[in-house]
Amino acid sequence: MKISYNWLKQFLKIDWDSNRTAELLTDLGLEVEGISPFESVKGGLKGIVVGEVLTCIKHPNADKLKLTTVNIGLEAPLQIVCGAPNVEAGQKVAVATIGTTLYTAEGEAWVIKKGKIRGEESHGMICAEDELGLGESHDGIMVLPDALKVGTPCSEVFEIEVDEVFEIGLTPNRADAMSHFGVARDLKAGFKQRDILKELITPPVTNFNIVNRSLKIDVEVVKSELAPRYCGITISNLIVQPSPDWLKNRLRSIGITPKNNVVDATNYVLHELGQPLHAFDAAKIKGNKIIVKTLPKGTKFTTLDGVQRTLSEEDLMICDTEKPLCIAGVLGGQNSGVTESTSSIFLESAFFNPVSVRKTAKRHSINTDASFRFERGIDIDNVEYCLKRAALLIHEIAGGDITSDIVDIYPKKKDDYHVFLTFDKINKLIGQEIPKDTIKSILASLDIKVKNVTESGLGLSIPFYRVDVQREVDVIEEILRVFGYNNVEFKEKLNASIAPTSKFEDYKIQNIIGNFLASKGFNEILANSLTSPVYNKLSEDIKEEHTISMLNPLSTDLSVMRQSMLFSGLEAIAHNSNRQMHNLKIFEFGKTYHQYETQREEKKHLSILVTGNRLEDSWNTPPKKADFFYLKAIVENLLNRLGLTQLISQPNTSDTLSEGISLSMDNKSIVSLGVVKKSILKEFDIKEEVLYADFDWDCILEAIVNNKIIYKEIPKYPEVKRDYALLVDEQVSFKQIYDIALQTERKYLTNVNLFDVYNGKNLPEGKKSYAVSYTLQDENGTLTDKQIDKIMNKLLHRYESELGAELR
Secondary structure, three states, X not given: OEEEHHHHOOOOOOOOOHHHHHHHHHHOOOOEEEEEEEEOXXXXXXXXXXXXXXXXXXXXXXXXXXXXXXEOOOOOOEEEEEOOOOOOOOOEEEEEOOOOEEEXXXXXXXXXXXXXXXXXXXXXXXXXXXHHOOOOOOOOOOEEOOOOOOOOEHHHHOOOOEEEEEEEOOOOOOHHHOOHHHHHHHHHHHHHHOOOOOOXXXXXXXXXOOOOOOOOOEEXXXXXXXXXXXXXXXXXXXXXXXXOHHHHHHHHHOOOOOOOHHHHHHHHHHHHHOOOEEEEEHHHOHHHEEEXXXXXXXXXXXXXXXXXXXXXXXXXXXXXXXXXXXXXXXXXXXXXXXXXXXXXXXXXXXXOXXXXXXXXXXXXXXXXXXXXXXXXXXXXXXXXXXXXXXXXXXXXHHEEEEOOOOEEEOOOOOOOEEEEEEHHHHHHHXXXXXOHHHHHHHHHHOOOEEEEEOOOEEEEEEOOOOOOOOOHHHHHHHHHHHHOHHHOOOOOOOOOOOOOOOOOOHHHHHHHHHHHHHHOOOEEOOOOOEEOHHHHHHOOOOOHHHOOEOOOOOOHHHOEEOOOOHHHHHHHHHHHHOOOOOOEEEEEEEEEEEEOOOOEXXXXXXXXEEEOEOOOOEOOXXXXXXXXXXXXXXXXXXXHHOOOOOOEEEEOOOOOEEXXXXXXEOOEEEEXXXXXXXXXXXHOOOOOOEEEEEEEHHHHHHHHHHOOOOOOOOOOOOOEEEEEEXXXXXXXXXXXXXXXXXXXXXXXXXXXXXXXXXXXXXXXXXEEEEEEEEEEOOOOXXXXXXXXXXXXXXXXHHHHHHHOOEEO
């Protein structure tokens, strides 16, 4: 939020420099993140002086240029080449001297340099008003009054406002500080605590006067629960035109572009007092009646930004007798606003339900200064006062007469909050005893009234606009921030309690694995849990009925909760690949979300993705592609680091992987890994092979806790490995080979591993080759060649009879 220091000084007579004031604001909880200078004319006209054109002749080498000599108060006049059609001898002009910085309309800087134009030297520039930022005209040079003295700096001729603007990081709970008046109110409390008494200056409205009642617009509030207070008034015979410079400068200093005097006046009051207002062209209000209501679902409405929106039945609308005019508290309509032809307006000031405004703004993806304030809560007691303030301001800068009584529909007055504050609670939470008189003084400076005093505490009445102060602890927080966090004393003795924690805490295990992967060259990513529903169609593993959809999504690309970690990882790979980062090793700790019949479920995961080379290119290391076995080694080493070694390898059945395996423990799958299908990669425009591993983190945490370390003798007898290169039909899976092997030999077969798959030339059509490794071991003796051959022959016989396999 931007706060103009000059504007702030209209409410408090402050003689501090901006840095000192910024420190006080930060101490009060309104953190000043930066201070930036503002000049109504960028550059402050530095280097621009008043000059007098002594001579003006046609340029000898150009038809449209003129050669002038200009006196700027130096010993000798300057020769300046000028292309303006209206330059003449005897004129007083604005001259930019060599070294002066000028700015384009877009804010780009450029420096005046000595140069030659068509063979003639030019020692400066005679400026037009748009080149100086003093107007928009570029028809010719700016001719100044004859009475001006040659050599006078133009910064002394023209009124240039210099300001300093605070950038305040406003927390969402501080709705009361969303205006210059609100910030000044906090500053006053801070000054009082430091024994500096400052009077808060409130803009007067005592001269508010109804001239006549010639234009009456009736108001009907159908949905009073959504619009607890609604005020309005008409102003006639006004003239819509550009605002005066002082008002433009106020708005520009905080980053708002002026439009016209009526709209600027409403914006001014919004940022001055925190009350959003809206001006309707009275001539466009059919039936001379305003109706505050909701409309049927599906109603079309075009807002001020030219976008046609489809309304919900919950959107509160400002309507006339025929059509909607405005989305209440959010954005006006395209055909009801103030234009240059407007002569009469209906000025609205209201309090709209914060929850309703927030839902509507999010539903239509609109964020305006008005909705920002309404959805956090404004001061309902100031609605009429701000209406009067805006009406008087419009009368001052646009003329016109107030031509109706104020309509004020406020059926149920909002009561202040009541809290009982105990002194013991204050001392306990702050850790220091604050004098009771100091507490009362701070509360008074915050407009919190003390209704009754007892031995134990205070009965308080808190103004309605302090929507964030409704509990005893909230009041204590207010006392502490004004008292000053830096004023709380530290004791010499520091007490602390040690909470016993398990070594199996989730965050500890994540740190162990994160450090392990980082040591292997992996980078951690953090992806959004919201994703696109399009990804649900890329895998049969993802069920539509398990999808959790957002009620008010920010966009269609972020409208559902993810059911898989894969797609957000592929988005990261695609993003980096498009920026010439092709060798990627990334991991993410995250969650997936699933909707089941009776409940919703969150599942923790660790995902790993690898693509490109194992290492970055180097002159002394030949490039080597990361493959399935590289990923498998990373996964096994990771599990070994956690002490999970008794894992069973099984074929993977995931629909997202073309080839892969699953490692399980106690009949629970711990991790699935393999090569991502090309059809999925194509959706992300990824051309390189991507390897993917998905860990069920909940299962891992459970396995670590329950995993008992069992010590046993190292087998005395050697294990034996035999390989088969099997030629099988393309539809045969490794799972079938795996299952047959375990069924055939249960006693000596300890592991079955697929280490190569080939599907290419030199093979019969419809065939592929599986290279399978078998590990055999007898704990009680050494296996003989005869035993091994018998086992391997049995396996081959079953493969031949059941799968039609052949040895290559």
